[in-house]
Amino acid sequence: xxxxxxxxxxxxxxxxxxxxxxxxxxxxxxxxxxxxxxxxxxxxxxxxxxxxxxxxxxxxxxxxxxxxxxxxxxxxxxxxxxxxxxxxxxxxxxxxxxxxxxxxxxxxxxxxxxxxxxxxxxxxxxxxxxxxxxxxxxxxxxxxxxxxxxxxxxxxxxxxxxxxxx
Amino acid sequence: xxxxxxxxxxxxxxxxxxxxxxxxxxxxxxxxxxxxxxxxxxxxxxxxxxxxxxxxxxxxxxxxxxxxxxxxxxxxxxxxxxxxxxxxxxxxxxxxxxxxxxxxxxxxxxxxxxxxxxxxxxxxxxxxxxxxxxxxxxxxxxxxxxxxxxxxxxxxxxxxxxxxxxxxxxxxxxxxxxxxxxxxxxxxxxxxxxxxxxxxxxxxxxxxxxxxxxxxxxxxxxxxxxxxxxxxxxxxxxxxxxxxxxxxxxxxxxxxxxxxxxxxxxxxxxxxxxxxxxxxxxxxxxxxxxxxxxxxxxxxxxxxxxxxxxxxxxxxxxxxxxxxxxxxxxxxxxxxxxxxxxxxxxxxxxxxxxxxxxxxxxxxxxxxxxxxxxxxxxxxxxxxxxxxxxxxxxxxxxxxxxxxxxxxxxxxxxxxxxxxxxxxxxxxxxxxxxxxxxxxxxxxxxxxxxxxxxxxxxxxxxxxxxxxxxxxxxxxxxxxxxxxxxxxxxxxxxxxxxxxxxxxxxxxxxxxxxxxxxxxxxxxxxxxxxxxxxxxxxxxxxxxxxxxxxxxxxxxxxxxxxxxxxxxxxxxxxxxxxxxxxxxxxxxxxxxxxxxxxxxxxxxxxxxxxxxxxxxxxxxxxxxxxxxxxxxxxxxxxxxxxxxxxxxxxxxxxxxxxxxxxxxxxxxxxxxx
Numbered sequence: 016x017x018x019x020x021x022x023x024x025x026x027x028x029x030x031x032x033x034x035x036x037x038x039x040x041x042x043x044x045x046x047x048x049x050x051x052x053x054x055x056x057x058x059x060x061x062x063x064x065x066x067x068x069x070x071x072x073x074x075x076x077x078x079x080x081x082x083x084x085x086x087x088x089x090x091x092x093x094x095x096x097x098x099x100x101x102x103x104x105x106x107x108x109x110x111x112x113x114x115x116x117x118x119x120x121x122x123x124x125x126x127x128x129x130x131x132x133x134x135x136x137x138x139x140x141x142x143x144x145x146x147x148x149x150x151x152x153x154x155x156x157x158x159x160x161x162x163x164x165x166x167x168x169x170x171x172x173x174x175x176x177x178x179x180x181x
Numbered sequence: 182x183x184x185x186x187x188x189x190x191x192x193x194x195x196x197x198x199x200x201x202x203x204x205x206x207x208x209x210x211x212x213x214x215x216x217x218x219x220x221x222x223x224x225x226x227x228x229x230x231x232x233x234x235x236x237x238x239x240x241x242x243x244x245x246x247x248x249x250x251x252x253x254x255x256x257x258x259x260x261x262x263x264x265x266x267x268x269x270x271x272x273x274x275x276x277x278x279x280x281x282x283x284x285x286x287x288x289x290x291x292x293x294x295x296x297x298x299x300x301x302x303x304x305x306x307x308x309x310x311x312x313x314x315x316x317x318x319x320x321x322x323x324x325x326x327x328x329x330x331x332x333x334x335x336x337x338x339x340x341x342x343x344x345x346x347x348x349x350x351x352x353x354x355x356x357x358x359x360x361x362x363x364x365x366x367x368x369x370x371x372x373x374x375x376x377x378x379x380x381x382x383x384x385x386x387x388x389x390x391x392x393x394x395x396x397x398x399x400x401x402x403x404x405x406x407x408x409x410x411x412x413x414x415x416x417x418x419x420x421x422x423x424x425x426x427x428x429x430x431x432x433x434x435x436x437x438x439x440x441x442x443x444x445x446x447x448x449x450x451x452x453x454x455x456x457x458x459x460x461x462x463x464x465x466x467x468x469x470x471x472x473x474x475x476x477x478x479x480x481x482x483x484x485x486x487x488x489x490x491x492x493x494x495x496x497x498x499x500x501x502x503x504x505x506x507x508x509x510x511x512x513x514x515x516x517x518x519x520x521x522x523x524x525x526x527x528x529x530x531x532x533x534x535x536x537x538x539x540x541x542x543x544x545x546x547x548x549x550x551x552x553x554x555x556x557x558x559x560x561x562x563x564x565x566x567x568x569x570x571x572x573x574x575x576x577x578x579x580x581x582x583x584x585x586x587x588x589x590x591x592x593x594x595x596x597x598x599x600x601x602x603x604x605x606x607x608x609x610x611x612x613x614x615x616x617x618x619x620x621x622x623x624x625x626x627x628x629x630x631x632x633x634x635x636x637x638x639x640x641x642x643x644x645x646x647x648x649x650x651x652x653x654x655x656x657x658x659x660x661x662x663x664x665x666x667x668x669x670x671x672x673x674x675x676x677x678x679x680x681x682x683x684x685x686x687x688x689x690x691x692x693x694x695x696x697x698x699x700x701x702x703x704x705x706x707x708x709x710x711x712x713x714x715x716x717x718x719x720x721x722x723x724x725x726x727x728x729x730x731x732x733x734x735x736x737x738x739x740x741x742x743x744x745x746x747x748x749x750x751x752x753x754x755x756x757x758x759x760x761x762x763x764x765x766x767x768x769x770x771x772x773x774x775x776x777x778x779x780x781x782x783x784x785x786x787x788x789x790x791x792x793x794x795x796x797x798x799x800x801x802x803x804x805x806x807x808x809x810x811x812x813x814x815x816x817x818x819x820x821x822x823x824x825x826x827x828x829x830x831x832x833x834x835x836x837x838x839x840x841x842x843x844x845x846x847x848x849x850x851x852x853x854x
Contacts, residue, residue, distance in 0.1 A: 033698070035253075038282060042281065042282025050293040053301065053834040055830050057806065057827070058806050058819075061806065062806030062809060065810075070828055070831055074832050074835045076835060087693075091783075092783075093782050094780075125698065125701075126706060127698065127700045152838075174813045178813060
């Protein structure tokens with residue numbers, strides 16, 4: 016499966032207060048890491064709706080990282096714990112869908128941890144490179160022709176799961 | 182209606198252009214991305230000429246959206262929003278792509294850098310199409326300020342503000358203000374006496390009508406936001422009624438219990454169970470230390486109460502909780518000294534005549550335990566030779582990698598004081614001499630002339646095991662003299678360890694309490710290391726002095742004044758713009774399930790029983806978006822971070838993914854709310 020020319024595309028959601036600043040710090044400290052990860056800034060890791068992750072896979076991402084403040088250090092007091100709970104649920108769902116564990120990652124990075132974030136990005140990139148392309152859009156089209164239907168179904172399951180969790 | 186989008190790619194000199202092909206990026210954006218009508222690259226977008234470029238295009242080309250591919254939005258989002266606003270466009274219709282911090286500074290692979298930059302620009306373009314015009318909320322700024330920490334930085338900040346006519350609440354953890362500076366004897370390089378220059382400022386603070394001094398108090402909780410914070414302060418029980426106490430000190434004389442003063446006298450002297458840290462303490466009211474007071478221990482004594490002429494002692498006093506409403510906060514919480522016991526080979530705590538720098542300050546100080554006489558632990562013998570060891574716990578990867586900035590100069594000061602008071606030989610073991618500021622190098626020259634010996638090399642060991650004649654009963658300092666290229670063993674009577682500065686042990690907790698960030702070590706992080714050294718990423722919270730990093734008294738005072746100036750600016754304007762990034766619930770979609778109700782830590786969500794729907798109080802909402810992500814009915818929308826905007830950004834970021842269905846431009850998949 017491993018293809019020497021394969022460059023994974025990873026989408027990352029970073030919280031504004033810690034992880035996005037860690038990314039800024041990695042930049043200002045000129046720490047090098049693979050250019051495979053594309054970042055989206057959200058105010059808090061608690062803002063990351065599991066459908067964002069599904070959406071990224073549906074549009075062809077090979078992996079998704081969610082990064083937030085360390086537990087106990089959330090700018091919004093405790094919302095990263097909610098991200099953590101959702102992540103557990105999301106990982107469970109994705110496992111059921113046959114996704115390898117390495118394709119989703121929850122990463123804590125404080126504003127001072129540029130180097131740690133860069134290391135996590137490097138690790139994840141290598142892990143996903145070894146897993147090979149995911150190519151979800153094509154895979155889904157082969158099965159029932161419509162990724163939209165699949166997403167709708169997932170969305171429904173997600174909504175049900177949320178109700179139970181509450 | 183399709184938008185008219187302008188894309189602006191910044192070279193940032195060679196910072197971006199050195200790695201990313203900016204011309205190609207700008208050309209590609211203009212030709213490939215839908216709705217992009219103008220695409221330009223420029224040397225420095227943030228310069229006034231760069232900003233004018235954007236403003237002119239907005240006016241002439243009728244742009245409705247702007248994307249700037251440059252640095253992190255944390256650096257220049259405000260700049261570009263401001264230029265959009267000045268050209269008549271809503272500032273929230275502008276989006277940045279951080280191709281400097283996230284691309285050019287983190288990779289050298291030019292091809293990959295270009296494709297990642299394209300993805301980021303595509304993401305920003307897709308996202309900005311769905312941006313909504315938002316109006317920032319104007320909130321009034323409460324003119325009162327909270328200053329936390331009563332060292333020289335906090336004192337300076339409080340006095341500047343109070344003198345300008347504003348009310349200040351100064352909170353200090355210890356019974357008196359003064360901080361570390363009050364413990365010092367002389368200050369380098371001018372050798373002014375620390376007390377002579379500090380105590381007048383302390384009494385100014387104590388007497389100032391605009392300063393509410395809360396000593397022996399701590400901030401427990403901070404709520405609110407810029408302009409409108411509420412700080413909950415615990416004023417610990419002193420067991421002395423401030424209203425009745427005259428500060429006569431009879432209670433201190435009569436108290437039968439003596440304990441070692443670990444704080445102010447650095448363990449060298451004693452204090453009573455009812456005490457003032459030092460005679461010039463501000464406020465002058467003593468404190469009863471519950472831990473050592475005989476009455477609190479055994480239920481009997483009350484000597485202080487019996488002798489107090491004004492009946493000011495109150496053993497029943499309780500802690501009081503105060504809620505202070507303030508507009509801005511200045512943190513000036515200072516530093517801790519490195520614990521020299523962590524380097525056992527230097528013998529501190531084991532060898533009697535090894536002192537820390539702070540202990541030596543007390544030893545030299547005329548109001549200290551020896552009344553300024555430099556003597557060994559026996560209390561009578563004057564040392565004939567003294568070794569000063571630099572960089573104890575600083576510039577040492579095992580402890581603190583940073584330079585503590587003040588120790589070289591303190592060591593020179595100590596050398597001078599030892600020579601002046603005892604005539605002893607002084608040996609200074611240094612790695613590098615760093616006398617950086619005005620008059621410092623001259624002071625170093627003076628010490629060279631005074632005959633202080635400088636030995637370049639990190640000390641390996643301080644021992645009392647004598648090996649050679651002349652070492653009996655001495656402390657032997659073993660080091661490699663790296664200039665002579667030989668080992669030296671210098672027998673001395675006294676060793677002073679220049680213990681480094683490190684962040685307060687509770688710095689991390691404090692940073693969380695005030696919602697600011699700190700470095701891995703625990704120094705508070707400034708908004709910008711060069712251009713915004715006293716502001717933090719949290720609006721309305723400023724930092725000053727050594728809580729931000731090691732610095733000497735002049736720099737600390739400058740920062741205290743700078744923070745006060747920033748606060749005065751906020752007060753003078755009178756109002757501040759608050760980001761309109763809040764969540765709202767669409768009543769017609771809300772099923773009233775109340776899942777969101779328990780998610781909000783700020784209690785911004787309430788359930789309207791009459792309508793059977795939830796409601797978000799915008800004034801309390803901080804905009805984290807957790808409820809938006811949780812609503813199973815999709816009834817909550819988060820301004821500026823809506824699902825649609827983020828989906829669009831994802832689809833743009835994955836512009837280059839080959840899809841099975843062969844679609845060229847990915848169309849956002851509508852997910853029913």
